[in-house]
Amino acid sequence: MTDIxxxxxxxxxxxxxxxxxxxxxxxxxxxxxxxxxxxxLQMASFGLFGATIPAAYGxxxxxxxxxxxxVEELSRGWMSLxxxxxxxxxxxxxxxxxxxEEQRQRWLPTMATGELRGCFSLSEPDSGSDAGALRCRxxxxxxxxxxxxxxxxxxxxxxxxxxxxxxxxxxSDGTDxxxxxxxxxxxxxxxxxxSGGITVSPKIDKLxxxxxxxxxxxxxxxxxxxxxxxxxxxxIGNGLRWALAALELGxxxxxxxxxxxxxxxxxxxxxxxxxxxxxxxxxxQHQAIAFKLAEMATKLxxxxxxxxxAARKADAGERVDLAAGMAKLFASETASxxxxxxxxxxxxxxxxxxxxVERYYRDAPLMIIGEGTSEIQKLIISRALLAxx
Numbered sequence: 001m002t003d004i005x006x007x008x009x010x011x012x013x014x015x016x017x018x019x020x021x022x023x024x025x026x027x028x029x030x031x032x033x034x035x036x037x038x039x040x041l042q043m044a045s046f047g048l049f050g051a052t053i054p055a056a057y058g059x060x061x062x063x064x065x066x067x068x069x070x071v072e073e074l075s076r077g078w079m080s081l082x083x084x085x086x087x088x089x090x091x092x093x094x095x096x097x098x099x100x101e102e103q104r105q106r107w108l109p110t111m112a113t114g115e116l117r118g119c120f121s122l123s124e125p126d127s128g129s130d131a132g133a134l135r136c137r138x139x140x141x142x143x144x145x146x147x148x149x150x151x152x153x154x155x156x157x158x159x160x161x162x163x164x165x166x167x168x169x170x171x172s173d174g175t176d177x178x179x180x181x182x183x184x185x186x187x188x189x190x191x192x193x194x195s196g197g198i199t200v201s202p203k204i205d206k207l208x209x210x211x212x213x214x215x216x217x218x219x220x221x222x223x224x225x226x227x228x229x230x231x232x233x234x235x236i237g238n239g240l241r242w243a244l245a246a247l248e249l250g251x252x253x254x255x256x257x258x259x260x261x262x263x264x265x266x267x268x269x270x271x272x273x274x275x276x277x278x279x280x281x282x283x284x285q286h287q288a289i290a291f292k293l294a295e296m297a298t299k300l301x302x303x304x305x306x307x308x309x310a311a312r313k314a315d316a317g318e319r320v321d322l323a324a325g326m327a328k329l330f331a332s333e334t335a336s337x338x339x340x341x342x343x344x345x346x347x348x349x350x351x352x353x354x355x356x357v358e359r360y361y362r363d364a365p366l367m368i369i370g371e372g373t374s375e376i377q378k379l380i381i382s383r384a385l386l387a388x389x
Contacts, residue, residue, distance in 0.1 A: 007065075011066070031210075039081060040114070041114075044115075048070065049111065052249065057112055064249070067253075074260065075261050082260070086155070087155045088117055091163070091164040092107075092108060094246045103230065117159050120163075120164045121164065122166045123152050136151060137149055138224075145223070147167055147183070150218045151165070154215050157200055158203065163217070166180055166239050167239075182230040184230055199218045200215050200217050208364070255303070258303060259331050261364055262296075268346070269292075269346070273345055296341055299338065307331055328371065332367035333374060335364040336368060
């Protein structure tokens, strides 16, 4: 567990940085969809790219509660900043938990500093929630693997130097019924054509979650060494199970993002309601607005407590699929609700890019979709509840 005093000091320093360097400048990058290079470098100097990576490999080895609080603070300032480290740390989690010692030594130290960026690649054009339907293939050829397929919605795919790639290994009869397996692909950071048959598309233009790139990646006869099969031969057929385990960290991350965006929306609504005058008094003194603020504050606190409870269970080594699913479901939906509530309280000003609430409104849907849609979370929750009977 992270030392309480160290955690408090870290969160306080991060909060100050977010207030002074992120909040005033986020729109300068978000509206033109520009990557915040200097902010990312500052995050690297804080050690955030190694937040959950073990200290033995140069990381901070923070517990999940501290990590959730970090993500919450980043998202309060600008949710895209949390995306820069999330898929990176999912990739690192896979290597840490399921990779060989040689693989950990090979990739984790430079991932911890942010010198090497990682990303996670599961979704495909025709395979999203139904992850088991993926078509990307990995076929053995002597001491190598040959990858063919197309991947979609790859966050950090352009700037990443390593990709945790999920591909299907055909059965001995050549059919596609073989097991889904995880490989660690090395690539040169940057857009366009890469060596060895990798192509990275231009970044996808998105409603929100701007500034951090999301791309399509295609593989045509891309060759990987045996040492890039995560966990060695034991990893064949275990990729999806391993990925889902790593995604539990991702779901806590997305829940914490939801809390951060919901906090920002609430803060903006509260401040505006105290300042805006209508019918001779601040609108916060009108019961309709006061009651709305009360509802917002209550939902925000519930989302935060659910998120921290999921993180606590993860730290305790308990099964966390139910708790993470509940936290992700409630926090993401709450972020969306509070963003709309904040826009309503702002009236016409909430629809203007002069105020940040329109950004919260555009960013919130990503959390309802990413790391498993709300419908998938309900499926996970219901299965876990029914299994308890």
